[in-house]
Amino acid sequence: MKVYFELNGEQKYVEIKPGERLLDLLRRLGMKSVKEGCRTGECGSCTVLLDGRPVRSCLTFAAKAKGHRITTLEGLGSPEDLHPLQEAFLETGAIQCGFCTPGMILVAYHLLSHNPDPTPEEVREAISGNLCRCTGYAKIVDAVLLAAERKRKGDWR
Amino acid sequence: MAIRRYHYARDVDEALSLLLAYEGRGALLAGGVDLARGPGTDVEGLIDITAAGLGGISRDAKKGLVIGATVTLEEIRTSREARDYLGGFLTEVMRHVATLPLRCMATLGGAVVSAHPWADIPTALIALGAEVAWRNEEREERAPLEELYRRPFRAIFRRAVLTEVRLPAWGGAFAFEKVSRNAGDIALLNCACGLGVKDGKVAWARVAVGATPYRAARLTGVEELLVGESPSAELLAEAGRKAAAEAKVGDDLRASAEWRRAVIPALVRRALERAAREVKGDA
Structure with missing residues (x-):
């Protein structure tokens, strides 16, 4: 079909x-x-x-x-033109092996699309269905909060 | 047998006629979560009912809720209708079910028909006295979900389409409690309790416990214990203890019957305490 x-x-x-x-x-x-x-x-x-x-x-x-x-x-982005979420993940060290990263970034993108100013708790809840065996999650939460801050300042697409 | 055809049904009539034509080798889907995990080896045709007109959440004339079979769990969680019904009880229940991406896929109809014994939704629906409607080749039928689960419902839905779930209006409060290994996991035990209070006494009570590891059931002995009494801390604790004695519990790979019997008193007491705190005394 x-x-x-x-x-x-x-x-x-x-x-x-x-x-x-x-x-x-x-x-x-x-x-x-x-x-x-x-x-x-x-x-x-x-x-x-x-x-x-x-x-x-x-x-x-x-x-x-x-x-x-x-x-x-x-x-969302390409190696030549990273999305602000991808940049935030790189800058905060939220990526280690990288296997979970695409899924993490997409649920974060969905969160920020309807909640531009999430609390750390709201970020944790949003990513709670995505497992990461490397980072311990703290830096992923930091990355999403950093991207949210940049989105509020208008550095976003 | 591999899946050979995927159909997009435009309405319930088309879905039903396709289902009947497959004579047991067809399966209805909306979210498709359970089927994608492992369709039965006898499934040849998938019939997608997402566009069959079974969406939508509305209030009925008596201020109950009517939820279409293909409404996703996340649509319920984020809907104004669910937030306005019983102080957001359903919103709270949905938050406990799986994780966001699965809630964006799974539907209320799927949860009712799959009827996993560990599932949270049947427990909440049975406590609420939900009624479900379905269409078969002869007519539209309705039944309380609790009664439907005592019938051979899997055989019924091999030749019928679940269309909607109706939740009655209640003049009281409900609360949901769940124990699981982590926030997104399935329940080791779950419980939904409702209370109505009039003149300081319990006017009605609804208590359902699920994942025991059997499918949710109401504990009518506990309900009877509560009615007519003042909802004191002692009474609610006694109700919890009685729930452990009344519930049918068993062992599975996740928890033992002994563990479940030990945990039920606290779980039921907590749900009753929360319902008692929220109840407005206008039952």
Whole structure:
């Protein structure tokens, strides 16, 4: 079957299998920021935004993308033009192995899109579904708060 | 058998006719969380009902809530209707369920039909006296959820589409408590309690305990103990102890029956204490 959807602002019309997961489709389309961790919806490393809301791509059928807007980390920034959240993660040391980082940044992006001035507790709650085995989370919280501060000052897109 | 077809149903009639045509080899989905984790080996066709007109949350004439089967748990958590119903009880329950990305996918109808014994939502819905509606090939049917779970409901939903959940208005307060290993984890025990108070005495009580590890059940003996009495600290503690005696508990890989029996008194007492603090005495 073929489905239309928007991926990071680009229209796509692609062949999918009826039982295929969104995670596998996105990686097949070159979105390698979408990581396969647990494949049971627990770890959060496959998180993407569907119409702006975070979902687990490992537990989402690819067919559900039809007519919707999918955003992966590739849609926020690039190595040449980092998103302010990516810059904040780098500056605060919130990245170690990096496997959880795309999912963390996408849930943080969703949080800041409707709460520009979160408390540390609200940041912790927002990232609570995303596991990181390296950082201990403190620097990730710092990074999101730093990005929020910059967003409030207008350094954001 | 691999999944061969994915259908987008435009309304309930189409969803139902597709489901019946598959003769047990089709599955309805909205969020699709459970099916994506592991569809049954006999599932050949997936029928997506997200656009079948089963969304929306509204108040009914009696100030109860009507929630469409495909409304996501996060839509409920962030809705004004849920915040205005029973002082935000449902908002609080949803906050305890899984994590944000899963709540953005999972639906109320999915939670009702999947009916995982450890799930929080059936416990809350049973305490609230929820009624569910579904369509089969002959008619629309309704039943209290508590009664539906005593029937072969999995067989019913192989040939029917759950359409909505109705929650009655209550002139009292409810509280939800849960014990789990961490905030996003499934429950080791959960409990939902409601109280109405009139002239200083308990006018009605609703007590449901789930993840025992069996599916949620009301504890009518505890409810009877409470009614007609003043909601004192001693009474609520006694209700907690009686709950441990009345609840059917068992062992599973997460906790023993002995542990559950030891924890239920505190869990039920806490939920009753919170409901008693919030109740306005206008039952």
